[in-house]
Each structure stands twice: as structure tokens, then as C-alpha cells.
Amino acid sequence: MSTERRPDESMTLLTTMMERPLDAGYQEAADRRIAAGLPGATSTRTVLVVVLAILTGFLFAVAAQSLRPKPTAAAAVKKELVTRIEALQKHGTDQEAKVAALGKQVRDYEALALQQSGGTDLTSTIKDLEVQAGAVPLTGPGLTLTLDDAASTDTGADAGSRPSSGFQEGRVTSGDLQIIVNGLWGAGAEAISINGHRLSSTAAIRFAGQAIIVDFRPLSRPYVITALGDTQGMQQLFDPSFAGLYLSQLTDEYKIRSILAGSDSLTVPGDSAARLEVAEPVGPPVGSTGPGATLQQGTSAPKRSAGAAPTGTSTSTTRSPSDTSSGATDSGTGSPASPTSEENPS
Amino acid sequence: MIPVLGLVAGLAVGLFLDPSVPVWLQPYLPIAVIAALDAVFGALRAILDGIFNDKVFVVSFLSNVVVAAFIVFLGDQLGVGSQLSTGVVVVLGVRIFSNVASIRRHLFKA
Known part of the structure; x- marks a missing residue:
């Protein structure tokens, strides 16, 4: 001291x-x-x-031991759910592939049966209808439009957690996709798929929470829209159209990223969910008229707005020439002697 | 060396038995651990200084733990338990750091 x-x-x-x-x-x-x-x-x-x-x-x-944070029950449940979802998704994909293979087999057998029954050759008609119903994969030139959320949008970090606010303006919404897809149909697209999901005439683009759902399957960003058709013509028609302006507005105002690219060879898959819903006799009883009187039912399908609402039933292939029930359609316009037009305003 | 073996044995027993700590005791565990660490580092420094005394070690250990737990208990009763816990951790943390610094000077001459 x-x-x-x-x-x-x-x-x-x-x-x-x-x-x-x-x-x-x-x-x-x-x-x-x-x-x-x-x-x-x-x-x-x-x-x-x-x-x-x-x-x-x-x-x-x-x-x-006693103070270490224990894994919460919620985390365990979440992990379990993720595992199950992944397993079921894989199962679903496998089953889809199986369905596609079996469908091809069935079509082969149908073609064979048609040939052997000696009826009129409907193969080309069926092929045409299948294309228009979106039941088979298609390959050809077309446009690829890739949409993605704005870079500033918070993605990934809190993925899976409850969204705090209802709407983030940098996000691509189902409404955007609907407008753009309809614009592409309007520009002359013949077949469209989003992230590998074929848009048939009954496909709906909707949302659940913040997820965009196409045909009841949730999509994750980025959204790749593949539209088959005349590349040049489609682009020329799409850009000045309402959808094209809307898209450029999205890009300018909300920094939503979009890339439009043409390609000579694109593939859209078939709609695996397509199934026979309505069957019509092909014109009058077999043999009295030629194949020229076949159904026109599929022609308007791709023009219909695939996104706005799930209207209309699937324009499925006709495969029962012997089916004589003429009242199969709701509208009742079908008569055995005239080309039937199947519209189901539901 | 033997105390180190004892420490390891105690660790093993605690990990193996994994006794459940009553909930009312759990808030005092972290403080008790910090206080025990302080006493242990103080003892290490004393050993290196050549003035280690087992009775002083035991008494300082127990009083550290008890006083730290008491301060937290008092804080809980007064409604400032977390603030007092922070205070205890800061004070004991400073002591641990300077003791360790002294031990380091002894061992590495740096």
C-alpha cells in the first residue's frame, strides 16, 4: 500500500x-x-x-447435458415430413414414367386393333387429337421464357416458414404466369409446358400460399415456360401484345428477371394426367363416310385460355367407333351425321 | 496428474449417468459452471505460482459456486435474474481471462 x-x-x-x-x-x-x-x-x-x-x-x-438445446419436436416433424415428401415425389415421378410407358403400349395396341378390325384408318386422326389434347410429348421449334423472382427478394433463407407479409412485389405470381401463358397461346403457341408440366386445356395455374401450382403440382423458381410454335412469328406477336407489355412492365418495375430465347428443338412432355373423359362416335356408323367426317373437337383446345380458369373437359381421344350413344355431350349438338364439337362449359 | 484424472472421471460419470437436473436448479447450472471454472483456473495459477493450498481451493470453489448461485437466486426474486446472471458472468469471465493470461505467462513465458 x-x-x-x-x-x-x-x-x-x-x-x-x-x-x-x-x-x-x-x-x-x-x-x-x-x-x-x-x-x-x-x-x-x-x-x-x-x-x-x-x-x-x-x-x-x-x-x-442438461442445457444443450435439444432438437425440438417441430424440427423432427419437419424433417420427417421432408423425407416423406421427397420419397412420395420420387414415387410419383416413377409412376408417371410408368404411366407414360403403359400409355404408349396401349396406343400401340389400339392402333393394332384398329388395323385388324378392318375399320377405317383412324390412326392419323387419333394422333392429331392426341397432340391437341396434350396427351403425347411434342418436339419442335419454339420459345423458352424463363421467369425468376427479383434478385432482392428474400429467397431460400426462410423457405418453408410462414410468410410474414402476404405479398412481395418482387415475386412472380400465378397471375403473372396466367397472363403470360395466355399471351403465348394468343401468339400462336401450339403446346406449352411450365417447368416440365404440360398445360392441357384443363390445366390451371393457381397459387397456394406463395407457391405457384400448375395442375395441382407446386412449382419452384425459376419458372421455365416452353412454348412450341413458329419461333419468329410467336415472338413478333407476343412482344407487342398485352402479355408482352405486361412482362416488360414486370421487368422494369419490379425487377422480375425474364429471359426469352428461341430454339430449334424443344420438347414438351405429354400431360400424364390426361385421361379419357368423353367419347364420341366418329361420325355415322363405321364405313358409311370417310375419315373426313371425323371430330373437330380438339382444334379449339389450345386456343382456350389454359391459365385463367380450369374450364372445359379434356378433349380426349376418340377411340370407340362402335359407341352409338349420341347424347354424350352436354350441349347435345352432336348428331351421328355431323362433326361433333365438344364443349363443356362447366 | 491425479486431479486431471479425477476431472476426466467426473466428466465420464456425468456423461454416462446423464442425471436429470430438477427444473428449479437449471438456471443456476451455467453460473455454477462459470464459478467452478474460475476456481479451477485460480487453482492452476496458484500451482504455477507455487502457493497452492488445497483448503483454499476447496473453500474458494464452494464459495464461488454458492455465492454465484445465490446472486442469481436473489436476482430471480427481484425480477432481474438475467441481468445479475450477466453481471456474474462478466466478472467471473474477466477473472478467468486474467488468470489464464497469468498461466500462459508462466507456461510460455509470453
């Missing part, structure tokens, strides 16, 4: 804490032992020390 006042004497608490962290008791005990003629330090191998060491280790272990 110096007799002079230390300048920081008023801060004794801090100075003792900072400068003398060691318990003063050690020094005092050592001084006492030295005064008594013993060595200053005691052994570290006394029972007391060992017992206390065991106690310390025990304390550390127990504290670590």
Missing part, C-alpha cells in the same frame, strides 16, 4: 477485479505455511483436491 493516493482509487472494485484476479487466500495461506516452516504450496494430490476435481467434471458434464 502506497501512502499516496492512487488516481483511480475511487475505482477499487474495478482495479481489484482486473489486477488481482487470484484469491488473496492463496498468498495468505502460503505465507502462514512458510512462517510455520512448511513449504509454501501443498500437494495437489490430496483427497480434497481429487474429490473436488471429480465433482467439477461431474458438474461440467451434467450442465452440458
Whole structure:
């Protein structure tokens, strides 16, 4: 202790804490032992020390065990759900491939049966209708339009968590996709798929939460719209159209990224969900007229707005020439002698 | 060396048995751990200084733990438990750091 006042004497608490962290008791005990003629330090191998060491280790272990954040039940459930979703998605994809293969087989058998039955050759008609119904994959020139959320939009970090606000303006919405897809149909696209999902005449583009759903299958960004058709013509028609202006507006105002590219060989898959819903007799009973009187039912299908609403039933292939029921359509316009036009305003 | 073995044995026993700590005791565990660490590093420094004393070690250990737990308990009763916990952690943390610095000077002369 110096007799002079230390300048920081008023801060004794801090100075003792900072400068003398060691318990003063050690020094005092050592001084006492030295005064008594013993060595200053005691052994570290006394029972007391060992017992206390065991106690310390025990304390550390127990504290670590009981305070470590345990995986919450919600996280476990989420992980479990993710696993199940992934497994089921894989299962679904496998089944789709199987359906496609079996469908091809069925079509082959149908063609064979038609040939063998000796009826009129409907193969080309069926092919045509299948193309227009979106049941088979198509390849040809076309446009690829890639849409993505604005770069500033928060993506990924909180994916899966509940959205805090309802709408983020940098996001591509189902409405955007509807308008653009309709614009592409209007520009003369013959077949459209989004992220590998074929848009048939019954396909709907909708939303659930913030996810865009096409044909009841959720899509993830980026959204790749493939439209088959005359590349040049489509582009010329699309750009000045309402949809094209809308798209450029999206890009300018909301920084939504879009890339439009033409290509000579694009493929859109078939709509695996297509199934036979309505069957019509092909004109009058077999044999009395030629194939010229076949159905026109599919022709308007691609022009219909595939996105706005799920209107209309699937214009499926006609495969039962012997079916004589003429009242199969809702509108009742079909008569055995006239080309039927199948529209189902539901 | 024997105390180190004891520490490891205690760790092993604690990990193996995994006893369930009553809920009312859990808020005091982290503070107790910090206080115990402070006592242990103080003892290490004393050993290196050549003034280690087992009784002082035991007493400082127990009093550290008890006083730290008591401060947190008092804080809980007064409604400032988390603030007082922070204070205890800061004070003991400073002590641990300067003790470790002293040990480092002893061991590495740096």
C-alpha cells in the first residue's frame, strides 16, 4: 500500500477485479505455511483436491447435458415430413414414367386393333387429337421464357416458414404466369409446358400460399415456360401484345428477371394426367363416310385460355367407333351425321 | 496428474449417468459452471505460482459456486435474474481471462 493516493482509487472494485484476479487466500495461506516452516504450496494430490476435481467434471458434464438445446419436436416433424415428401415425389415421378410407358403400349395396341378390325384408318386422326389434347410429348421449334423472382427478394433463407407479409412485389405470381401463358397461346403457341408440366386445356395455374401450382403440382423458381410454335412469328406477336407489355412492365418495375430465347428443338412432355373423359362416335356408323367426317373437337383446345380458369373437359381421344350413344355431350349438338364439337362449359 | 484424472472421471460419470437436473436448479447450472471454472483456473495459477493450498481451493470453489448461485437466486426474486446472471458472468469471465493470461505467462513465458 502506497501512502499516496492512487488516481483511480475511487475505482477499487474495478482495479481489484482486473489486477488481482487470484484469491488473496492463496498468498495468505502460503505465507502462514512458510512462517510455520512448511513449504509454501501443498500437494495437489490430496483427497480434497481429487474429490473436488471429480465433482467439477461431474458438474461440467451434467450442465452440458442438461442445457444443450435439444432438437425440438417441430424440427423432427419437419424433417420427417421432408423425407416423406421427397420419397412420395420420387414415387410419383416413377409412376408417371410408368404411366407414360403403359400409355404408349396401349396406343400401340389400339392402333393394332384398329388395323385388324378392318375399320377405317383412324390412326392419323387419333394422333392429331392426341397432340391437341396434350396427351403425347411434342418436339419442335419454339420459345423458352424463363421467369425468376427479383434478385432482392428474400429467397431460400426462410423457405418453408410462414410468410410474414402476404405479398412481395418482387415475386412472380400465378397471375403473372396466367397472363403470360395466355399471351403465348394468343401468339400462336401450339403446346406449352411450365417447368416440365404440360398445360392441357384443363390445366390451371393457381397459387397456394406463395407457391405457384400448375395442375395441382407446386412449382419452384425459376419458372421455365416452353412454348412450341413458329419461333419468329410467336415472338413478333407476343412482344407487342398485352402479355408482352405486361412482362416488360414486370421487368422494369419490379425487377422480375425474364429471359426469352428461341430454339430449334424443344420438347414438351405429354400431360400424364390426361385421361379419357368423353367419347364420341366418329361420325355415322363405321364405313358409311370417310375419315373426313371425323371430330373437330380438339382444334379449339389450345386456343382456350389454359391459365385463367380450369374450364372445359379434356378433349380426349376418340377411340370407340362402335359407341352409338349420341347424347354424350352436354350441349347435345352432336348428331351421328355431323362433326361433333365438344364443349363443356362447366 | 491425479486431479486431471479425477476431472476426466467426473466428466465420464456425468456423461454416462446423464442425471436429470430438477427444473428449479437449471438456471443456476451455467453460473455454477462459470464459478467452478474460475476456481479451477485460480487453482492452476496458484500451482504455477507455487502457493497452492488445497483448503483454499476447496473453500474458494464452494464459495464461488454458492455465492454465484445465490446472486442469481436473489436476482430471480427481484425480477432481474438475467441481468445479475450477466453481471456474474462478466466478472467471473474477466477473472478467468486474467488468470489464464497469468498461466500462459508462466507456461510460455509470453
